[in-house]
Amino acid sequence: MHRRLIAPGALATASLMLAIPASAADFSPGAPGIGDPYYPAYGNGGYDVSHYDLRLKYRPATDELEGTATLLARTTKDLSRFDLDFLLDVSEVRVNGAKASFTTSGEHELEITPKSPLAKGTSVTVVVRYSGVPSSKQAYGFTSWHRTPDGGVGANEPEAAWWWFPSNDHPLDKATYDVSVLVPDGSQAISNGTLQSTSSRLGWTRYSWRSDKPQATYLATLAVGKFDITTGTTDSGIPVVNAYSKDLGANSGAARASVERSGEIADWLSGYFGPYPFNALGGYVPNTTTGYALETQTRPFYSPRQFANGSNTSVVVHELAHQWYGDLVSVRGWKDIWVNEGFARYAQWLWSEHEGEGTAQELADYVYASHPADDAFWTVRPGDPGPANQFDLAVYDRGALALQALRNEIGDEAFFAVLKGWPQKYAYGNASVADFRRYAEEVSGQPLAALFDTWLFQPSKPAAPAARGASIAKAAGSAKASVQPKSWKKIAATNDVHEHGE
Numbered sequence: 001m002h003r004r005l006i007a008p009g010a011l012a013t014a015s016l017m018l019a020i021p022a023s024a025a026d027f028s029p030g031a032p033g034i035g036d037p038y039y040p041a042y043g044n045g046g047y048d049v050s051h052y053d054l055r056l057k058y059r060p061a062t063d064e065l066e067g068t069a070t071l072l073a074r075t076t077k078d079l080s081r082f083d084l085d086f087l088l089d090v091s092e093v094r095v096n097g098a099k100a101s102f103t104t105s106g107e108h109e110l111e112i113t114p115k116s117p118l119a120k121g122t123s124v125t126v127v128v129r130y131s132g133v134p135s136s137k138q139a140y141g142f143t144s145w146h147r148t149p150d151g152g153v154g155a156n157e158p159e160a161a162w163w164w165f166p167s168n169d170h171p172l173d174k175a176t177y178d179v180s181v182l183v184p185d186g187s188q189a190i191s192n193g194t195l196q197s198t199s200s201r202l203g204w205t206r207y208s209w210r211s212d213k214p215q216a217t218y219l220a221t222l223a224v225g226k227f228d229i230t231t232g233t234t235d236s237g238i239p240v241v242n243a244y245s246k247d248l249g250a251n252s253g254a255a256r257a258s259v260e261r262s263g264e265i266a267d268w269l270s271g272y273f274g275p276y277p278f279n280a281l282g283g284y285v286p287n288t289t290t291g292y293a294l295e296t297q298t299r300p301f302y303s304p305r306q307f308a309n310g311s312n313t314s315v316v317v318h319e320l321a322h323q324w325y326g327d328l329v330s331v332r333g334w335k336d337i338w339v340n341e342g343f344a345r346y347a348q349w350l351w352s353e354h355e356g357e358g359t360a361q362e363l364a365d366y367v368y369a370s371h372p373a374d375d376a377f378w379t380v381r382p383g384d385p386g387p388a389n390q391f392d393l394a395v396y397d398r399g400a401l402a403l404q405a406l407r408n409e410i411g412d413e414a415f416f417a418v419l420k421g422w423p424q425k426y427a428y429g430n431a432s433v434a435d436f437r438r439y440a441e442e443v444s445g446q447p448l449a450a451l452f453d454t455w456l457f458q459p460s461k462p463a464a465p466a467a468r469g470a471s472i473a474k475a476a477g478s479a480k481a482s483v484q485p486k487s488w489k490k491i492a493a494t495n496d497v498h499e500h501g502e
Contacts, residue, residue: 043170088132295322321347342399358485383456402455
C-alpha cells in the first residue's frame, strides 16, 4: 500500500473545493426531445417523472378545461431549465414551491426556467396551472382531442397528453396517475384505473381516478360525456368498469355485446400472456366520429365505427392484448412498434383459433398468399417501419406472420413460453425488438437473427423456400392457401384500429 502525503494547505484547499456547489455555468437546459429518431421533439431530456396529479374542471357545453397539474420528478442532469410537452394556456408554473418563468416554443414545448438551477438527482415538484379549449388546439396539423355531442375525449397514439395535461410525452417516462375531474351534474368523467371517489356539490360532481402502476403518457385518457356505466368482476377477481355514450344509436347493441366480454377475454388472454397486470379493467365507447380504437391502460377506447357491422370481439382482443404488449411492456422507441402491434394482431389470430373460425396457421398462409411479391405491403419493414408507416397494415399482418414463422421455427412449447415470459421479464418497463429477439433466443436455445431479418427487416416478400422452411404457405399457389378464414372479415375490420382520427 502506498501512502500519499498531502500538505495541510493542499488538504484545506481540496476540502474547500468539495464544498463549493457547481457554478451556474455547469447547468444547462434539458433537451427538447427525449431522443427518439421517429419523433425528435417528443418527450424531453433532463428529468424523469414518477407521478402525475391532475385536478381538472371541464365544461362540456363549451369544451373549456381548467387544470392544475402537479408533477413529481427527479432530475437526471444539472438543469438550468427544462421543457414539458403541452398546448393549453398556462397562467402559472411553480418549481419546488417557487414561481418559475416560462415561455413556449416549437409546436408543443413549454419551456420552464426555475428560480434556482436544479442539481442532478434532485427531487422536483412542478405545479402548472392552465386553461383552454382543447379542441381549438392543433400541433403538426392535427388534434388528438375529440369533441362529442356531450363533451370531449383525449385519446390518440403516439400523442394525446398535450391537449389536456403537461407531460414528458414519451413511453420511456412512465409514471403513476391521479386524475380528479369536476364536471356538471349529469355528466361523467371516465379515466384510467380505479374510481377512488365521487362527490357532488352545487351542481358539480367530482370523479377521482387512480392508476397505481407505471403508465405511458399516451395511454392516459380522459372522456367526459353522458354515459351508461356497467360494473362487474372477472373470474380472476379484477373489477370491470365499462362506459357507453347514451347516444350511440344503432351501434349501441353491438358495442355492448363486444365490450361487455372484456373480463372473459382478459382471463382468456392471461392463459397465453400470464396474469392480468393491473387492478382495473374495462372499456369505453364515446360518440366520436373517429374510426380507431386505442389500448388506453386498463380502459381501452373504442370508436362506435368499430361496431358498425355488428359485434366484434376481435377488436376487444386486440386492445386487451395490448395491456401486456404495449402497456405492461412499452416500446423503448417508436421504431419498436412491432412489439405492440404484431402481438396484438397475433392475439386476434389465436382468438380466431379459439372460436373455431380459422387457425393462426391458416391466417398466416392466407396473408402470405394474398399479397403478391410486388405488393407494397412487403416494402414495409415491421421491425423498423419508419414514422410514416408506423401503423401501416404490414406492421399488423406481416408482424403477426413473423410470429407464426417464429412459432413454427422454435415449436409451440418454446413459443408460448416466450409469449408468457416476455411480459414478466420487462414488466412495467420498456423493451425493443432486439430485446425480444435475444429473449426468444435465450428461451428457445436457437439462433434467430436470420429469421427475424427475413420476416421483420427485409423490404421484400420472403421467398417460397424461406416461407416453406418456416412452415408458412406450404400450399403456396394452391387453392387451399387462398381460402379466406371465417374470421378474416372481423379481423380486417380492425385494420384501421390505430389510424389517426385527424
